[in-house]
Amino acid sequence: MPVPAEYVRSLHAYELRILLALERLMRRYQWVPLEVLRPATGFSESELSYRLGRLMAMDMVRYEKVPYEGYALVFNGYDTLALHTLTRRGTIQALGTLIGVGKESEVCEAMGLGPVALKFHRVGQRSFQSARLKRGYMPEATHCPWIFASSISAKMEYDALKTLHPAVSVPLPIDLNRHVLVMSFIPGVDLVRATLEEPEAALDDILKNIREAYRLGIVHGDLSEFNVMVDEGQCWLIDWPQWVETSHPNAGDLLARDIENILQYFKRKYGIEYAFDEALARVVE
Template sequence: MPVPAEYVQSLHPYELRILLALERLMRRYTWVPFEILKSATGFSESELTYRLGRLINMDMVRYEKTPYDGYALIFDGYDTLALHTLTKRGTIQALGTRIGVGKESEVYEAMGLGVVVLKFHRVGQRSFQAVRLKRGYMPDTGHCPWIFASSNSAKMEYEALTALHPAVSVPLPIDQNRHVVVMSFIPGVNLTQATLTEPGPILDAILDNISEAYGLGIIHGDLSEFNVMVDQEGQCWLIDWPQWVETAHPNADEILARDIRNILQYFKRKYGIDYAFDEALARVVE
């Protein structure tokens, strides 16, 4: 879960300075040496030790003897920086309950100008090598901590939503900071949780949205029944866009075909709709 609200509210300006310094220095160090952090913040040894102790107790910072005394920002600390910035901008006022969780993200309701959704990207260490191989937002070489991989993922998704909305039925992008994307609330449920009385029109709408995105030069890249939401009126939305690729990508044809097949197979398996792949592909790229 994101850091408790009371921790963000009670954070001392010195502690915020330490978090910001760690964020900056972790682009060079996996574990930031104490002396380097002391120099960067300008704090005395005793002040820095005290503040680091508080941040460690709040699970915002982790300590490791590596063999030197080293410190690293972890997700609660990164959450704090993002929430602090979004609050200062006036994008959000309060964080609500968790409404979704995936392999690499958590989704929460929040209050902004009405109800909004916060998606916290969390690219995990277990999937890191696969992520580095498969995803355009990961550098081929060099130091890339999980927090920065997650930030890159969020930027990719926000960029896609900004390019697609409103031509494609996607959440309205509102703001983005670090690894958090703020978007409009979708009044529906995941396609896997719905039992459609008229599945045909929903399948048509999904293919039309894939086609609209393709016309804008964008392919979802990870589309399946888990990345579609529907409401009671038959409106659908395509969600989860961090893995999108341009239509000029060398593997664009293969990626698009996989997206389409995933959707067709789901509707055939659950609703018995036998929609020919060649016909669906032609509909998308026409």
């Protein structure tokens, strides 16, 4: 669950300064030593200790003694920095309820100029290493905290949505800060939870969207019944952080897997037989 809204509202300016300092220093330190953090904030030892205590109580900062004593920003703190920035920009005005949890993200309703969705990217060690090895968009450096890996993931998805919208049925990207992507709210349900009245038409719609994305040079890379939304017969493709360009060495394999996942789902649930070779030819024609 993203950081509680009351924590963001109650944050003192001094505590915000500490979070910003930790974010900056964590690009050099896995755990920021107190003797480095103190001059970076300009606070006295007693003031810094008090503020760090509050931040740790809100689970925004973590303290560790191994391999050495230091402090690190964790996801609640990173959420706070992103929400603070998006609020100051006027992108969002209120944070709503949690509406979705995925392998690498959490999605909340929010209010901006209208209803929007906030996607908090949560890249963990396993998914980060997989992305680094298979897709090549993560940095090669050994030191990259998960908060920064999540920021890269969010930027990847934002870039994909900007390229795809409106030719492909995807959410409209509205704003981005750190690991939080703001996009249009898509009503409806996941394909896996839907009971379609016209499944053939839905399958046709999904394949059309895969084809349009391919024409724009993008392969989803992780498509299945869990990241297609259905609303009144229209299908929306969501969750794009693992996309690759069509020129990527793994693009063909990933495209084949995307298509196979969708075909197998419609065969399993609705008994629709659609030849893989025919579907692939339709997409890449």
